[in-house]
Amino acid sequence: MRARQQIIPYLFLLPALLLLVVFNLMPTIATLFESMFVISLRSGERVFAGFANYNRIFNDPIFWKSLQVTVVFSLLVNPIQIVLALGLAVLINQRVTGIGVFRSIYLLPIALSLNVTAIVWGLMLDQNSGMVNGILLQLGIARQPFLHSVDQALWSIILIASWIGVPLWSLFILAGLQNIPPPVLEAAKIDGASAWQSFTKITLPLLRRVLAFVLVADTVANFLMFAPILLLTSGGPQLSTNLIMYETYRRGFLYGDLGASAAMLSVMLVIVFIIVGIELYALRGND
Amino acid sequence: MSHRTKSTASSAAMKSKPWRFHRQPIVVYALLILGVVIVVVPLMWAASASFTPNHKVFEYAYPFSWRALLPVDFTLEAYDALFERGFGRAVGNTFFLAIATVIIGGGVNALAGFAFGRFEFRGKNALFLAIVLLTFMVPVDLTAIPRYILVNSFGWINTWQGLLIPGLANSLVIFLFRQFFAEIPQELIDAARVDGATWLRVLVSIILPISKPVLVAAALLMFISQWNAFFWPLLVAPTKDMRVVQVEISLAIGQYGTIWNELLAGSMIAAIVPILLVIPFQRYYVQAITGTGLE
Numbered sequence A: 001m002r003a004r005q006q007i008i009p010y011l012f013l014l015p016a017l018l019l020l021v022v023f024n025l026m027p028t029i030a031t032l033f034e035s036m037f038v039i040s041l042r043s044g045e046r047v048f049a050g051f052a053n054y055n056r057i058f059n060d061p062i063f064w065k066s067l068q069v070t071v072v073f074s075l076l077v078n079p080i081q082i083v084l085a086l087g088l089a090v091l092i093n094q095r096v097t098g099i100g101v102f103r104s105i106y107l108l109p110i111a112l113s114l115n116v117t118a119i120v121w122g123l124m125l126d127q128n129s130g131m132v133n134g135i136l137l138q139l140g141i142a143r144q145p146f147l148h149s150v151d152q153a154l155w156s157i158i159l160i161a162s163w164i165g166v167p168l169w170s171l172f173i174l175a176g177l178q179n180i181p182p183p184v185l186e187a188a189k190i191d192g193a194s195a196w197q198s199f200t201k202i203t204l205p206l207l208r209r210v211l212a213f214v215l216v217a218d219t220v221a222n223f224l225m226f227a228p229i230l231l232l233t234s235g236g237p238q239l240s241t242n243l244i245m246y247e248t249y250r251r252g253f254l255y256g257d258l259g260a261s262a263a264m265l266s267v268m269l270v271i272v273f274i275i276v277g278i279e280l281y282a283l284r285g286n287d
Numbered sequence B: 001m002s003h004r005t006k007s008t009a010s011s012a013a014m015k016s017k018p019w020r021f022h023r024q025p026i027v028v029y030a031l032l033i034l035g036v037v038i039v040v041v042p043l044m045w046a047a048s049a050s051f052t053p054n055h056k057v058f059e060y061a062y063p064f065s066w067r068a069l070l071p072v073d074f075t076l077e078a079y080d081a082l083f084e085r086g087f088g089r090a091v092g093n094t095f096f097l098a099i100a101t102v103i104i105g106g107g108v109n110a111l112a113g114f115a116f117g118r119f120e121f122r123g124k125n126a127l128f129l130a131i132v133l134l135t136f137m138v139p140v141d142l143t144a145i146p147r148y149i150l151v152n153s154f155g156w157i158n159t160w161q162g163l164l165i166p167g168l169a170n171s172l173v174i175f176l177f178r179q180f181f182a183e184i185p186q187e188l189i190d191a192a193r194v195d196g197a198t199w200l201r202v203l204v205s206i207i208l209p210i211s212k213p214v215l216v217a218a219a220l221l222m223f224i225s226q227w228n229a230f231f232w233p234l235l236v237a238p239t240k241d242m243r244v245v246q247v248e249i250s251l252a253i254g255q256y257g258t259i260w261n262e263l264l265a266g267s268m269i270a271a272i273v274p275i276l277l278v279i280p281f282q283r284y285y286v287q288a289i290t291g292t293g294l295e
Helices: A002-034 A052-058 A061-092 A099-111 A114-124 A131-138 A153-178 A182-190 A195-206 A208-223 A227-233 A244-254 A258-286 B002-014 B025-050 B077-084 B087-118 B124-137 B140-153 B160-167 B171-182 B186-194 B199-210 B212-228 B231-236 B245-256 B260-278 B282-291
Strands: A037-039 A046-048
Touching (some): A002 A258, A002 B140, A037 A052, A052 A258, A061 A153, A061 A208, A061 B025, A099 A153, A099 B025, A099 B260, A099 B282, A114 A227, A114 B260, A131 B025, A153 A227, A153 B025, A153 B282, A208 A258, A227 A244, A227 B245, A244 A258, A258 B124, A258 B140, B077 B087, B077 B260, B087 B160, B087 B171, B087 B212, B087 B260, B140 B160, B140 B231, B171 B282, B212 B260, B212 B282, B231 B245, B260 B282
Antiparallel strands (some): A037 A046
């Protein structure tokens, strides 16, 4: 009886574990492995190449440019999204009449795919007759090129990503805010703390875990930003939006150079390992 | 430094707490409404433009007038043309795929969540940690190429298996089930076990009937992420008859990118399904999203 019971949890786990091993764990190892091969999508031929793929990408200015664009994008989009998400969370945490309706409306972008968002905002930002330019015209401001300009394209992608990202991450922060026991804030109020002080001295420190989680999850999600680039800019103009995830797709699936693509993905995997590893380590220390 | 902090504290107290938001509901409402405008205006324009003849799509957007937000020149031509191109096939494919994911994936993940939530067994913590690490450290899109090669070697390119099976096991859904099942009172289970019920029977006839919140949350999470899935279906099922909605609208940009009303009509169909699911079940959906992250 006892021995039989020992088997049961493993049986229940088996289907999920099997699927995770075959379709998640093995491909992870294989990504690192494939990066050592030169393969052709069309012929299927596959030759061991050692570090040749890495050599190629590390000597390729397009790869470095793409990494640079991705770093700049990350350094802009993540702080912007987190600050705005924190502000939005505080806002929808206010107990005013009708707040439930507002919360529902802010859920709408979260339900949508990045594709839909990219298509709608791509047309909103149309350089000739998009609505954003239509509003600027009413305000007496000249037409802007947005996605067609080296200076504005990346900012346009940041806007599109944030339209979903800000409400999404604010949900996590809101949950964190609601976990703060009201007596803690009441006590601060009685002690004469201003709302700003109790926010910076009490609320923010109590949100530390949530904010750390959001920071990392947001960083990883934006690091993999893909759909708006494929749909709207193809990495242009002049590679100014050529984010690394799009570059791996372009190399692997448009040019059929899976080896170089796998090498880039391996580099990305290492970067994600480091980002998430730092967070797991930091959170472990706090508890 | 400490002197400065003190003086700000006292002056703030004297100035009757200027940061207290709820004393100034006008500021709160102004900001809330600003947010609503940013969220709703693009959607209202997109929806209206999808019901507008193509040559009038931008008519009220540039220069902007309120007419841009309502379908003043109402027509269904974009939707008619879209379905004539076979868009209905993609909608059907996506529904089928999302429902299959909910049913089969729901079973697979509920079983795993049950094992983690209700059993003690050797290697449990190590296995769980491994799944957590795999989930958060290895985003699935980063390993798509070897997964593609693997699925290709199975002969699953452009098949339902290729679309469905790699995404069935979903660790976020396993976490949801585990958390919920762990909180069910032991007495309920003990009673059934004394009556000689098997564990599978306990799960199906005792636990699942009282697990509606987690079932709804998990189903929403799986349905919507499958409905919105793009990268994997783009790689594994690119041909016309296997395409899903997200792939279809992404290809539409290249194929008929200047037929804006059709592009927007496709986008609105892609948008309306998750919106109609999220609005009535928003409590569950929010719980599903945040519940997976805060552990």
